[in-house]
Amino acid sequence: MQTYRVAIVGTGGIAAVHASNLARTDDRAELVAACDVDDARLQAFADQHEIVGRYQTLTELLAESKPDIVHLCTPPMMHIDQAIECLEAGAHVLSEKPPALSLADFDRLNDAKAKGGAQFSCVFQHRFGDASAAAQSLIGGSDFGRPLVARCDTLWYRPDEYFDLPWRGTWKAEGGGPTMGHGIHQFDLLLHLLGPWEEVNAIASRQARATSTEDFSAALVRFENGAAATVINSLLSPRETSDIRIDCEFATIELSHLYGYSTKDWTITAAPGHEDTVSSAWSGQPLERGSGHSAQFLAMYDALDAGLPLPAGADSARQTLEFAAAIYASAFTGQPVRRGDIVPGHAFYEGMDGEGRGTRVLASTARA
Numbered sequence: 507m508q509t510y511r512v513a514i515v516g517t518g519g520i521a522a523v524h525a526s527n528l529a530r531t532d533d534r535a536e537l538v539a540a541c542d543v544d545d546a547r548l549q550a551f552a553d554q555h556e557i558v559g560r561y562q563t564l565t566e567l568l569a570e571s572k573p574d575i576v577h578l579c580t581p582p583m584m585h586i587d588q589a590i591e592c593l594e595a596g597a598h599v600l601s602e603k604p605p606a607l608s609l610a611d612f613d614r615l616n617d618a619k620a621k622g623g624a625q626f627s628c629v630f631q632h633r634f635g636d637a638s639a640a641a642q643s644l645i646g647g648s649d650f651g652r653p654l655v656a657r658c659d660t661l662w663y664r665p666d667e668y669f670d671l672p673w674r675g676t677w678k679a680e681g682g683g684p685t686m687g688h689g690i691h692q693f694d695l696l697l698h699l700l701g702p703w704e705e706v707n708a709i710a711s712r713q714a715r716a717t718s719t720e721d722f723s724a725a726l727v728r729f730e731n732g733a734a735a736t737v738i739n740s741l742l743s744p745r746e747t748s749d750i751r752i753d754c755e756f757a758t759i760e761l762s763h764l765y766g767y768s769t770k771d772w773t774i775t776a777a778p779g780h781e782d783t784v785s786s787a788w789s790g791q792p793l794e795r796g797s798g799h800s801a802q803f804l805a806m807y808d809a810l811d812a813g814l815p816l817p818a819g820a821d822s823a824r825q826t827l828e829f830a831a832a833i834y835a836s837a838f839t840g841q842p843v844r845r846g847d848i849v850p851g852h853a854f855y856e857g858m859d860g861e862g863r864g865t866r867v868l869a870s871t872a873r874a
């Protein structure tokens with residue numbers, strides 16, 4: 507097993523989570539460099555995590571410290587340009603979510619001349635707990651049966667002060683509200699469990715927060731395998747919870763947590779007459795590791811060691827981004843949106859605001 511040389515770009519809030527999770531990867535990674543435009547923040551972060559390489563630009567960091575992997579922990583509007591720069595310098599990229607502000611922005615990755623097989627991956631840490639892998643392998647199989655009905659709720663609470671950071675709650679810098687910035691984790695897991703979605707009907711509104719985006723969205727989703735789901739994304743919910751429920755023919759799978767789960771956050775309920783098969787199918791799975799950044803880092807190192815494509819790589823990250831774009835497109839046009847509809851020339855390809863449609867719809871319906 508190789509020890510990977512890792513650099514963190516952007517040393518704000520989430521960077522601390524990356525650094526502490528890197529420390530839990532059993533020496534499979536060494537944090538060799540960090541970069542921030544804010545020198546005081548950079549120095550404090552580097553002192554705390556004993557990082558030698560300290561840079562104010564990504565270009566210098568790439569040239570001098572030559573990391574194997576760069577973690578992008580910068581605000582959302584920077585991710586794609588920085589990802590392309592890393593790939594072209596031959597460094598793998600692990601970008602915080604959202605991977606880009608729009609599908610057009612994301613598709614610029616195709617133009618990157620990635621050196622030495624460098625690959626892109628997006629942080630979607632909820633995919634990486636053992637229970638998620640167990641659920642994915644059992645859904646649609648003979649013990650649990652076909653998935654029929656599902657629910658995916660991200661009911662979080664963010665007060666007005668949360669939006670004081672200049673990039674938060676804006677189309678230009680964050681690309682949207684709770685759909686792009688918060689619920690994206692939970693519906694990424696739903697898509698990971700249920701496979702390709704087919705059609706979305708959605709609403710979005712600004713109910714209470716003084717942002718320029720939505721603070722609530724809700725979608726009805728039809729999946730290719732026939733399952734039907736609701737997806738709700740809210741920043742207005744004082745009792746916070748992140749829930750997924752999938753009713754299959756012979757078992758209900760439920761996950762209830764907030765920002766990360768352990769196996770005990772999952773509940774399996776068998777349909778009458780299926781208790782034994784459902785229980786032994788679930789307990790026969792490896793169910794030790796919870797979700798979290800370190801679980802994704804380790805899966806990334808396993809893939810690199812084996813010469814395999816990175817998990818949560820560009821294709822699957824794009825599918826999740828396309829789903830977010832479909833929620834906005836449906837909500838702001840009042841029309842259903844099918845997978846594959848949002849292509850160059852479509853109003854929501856260039857941005858989640860749909861060339862200003864989102865702004866106009868939200869302004870005319872805002873209660874904030």
Ligand SMILES: NC(=O)c1ccc[n+]([C@@H]2O[C@H](COP(=O)([O-])OP(=O)(O)OC[C@H]3O[C@@H](n4cnc5c(N)ncnc54)[C@H](O)[C@@H]3O)[C@@H](O)[C@H]2O)c1
Binds near residue numbers: 519
């Ligand atoms: N996966 C998760 O659970 C999770 C949780 C929180 C945030 N995030 C994501 O992480 C990202 C960062 O969020 P945050 O809350 O840490 O933001 P933050 O504002 O606290 O930190 C961002 C840092 O990037 C620095 N920065 C800005 N421009 C830079 C540049 N050109 N080069 C280097 N550094 C630069 C800023 O000075 C700041 O220190 C966002 O995309 C956010 O959505 C993910």
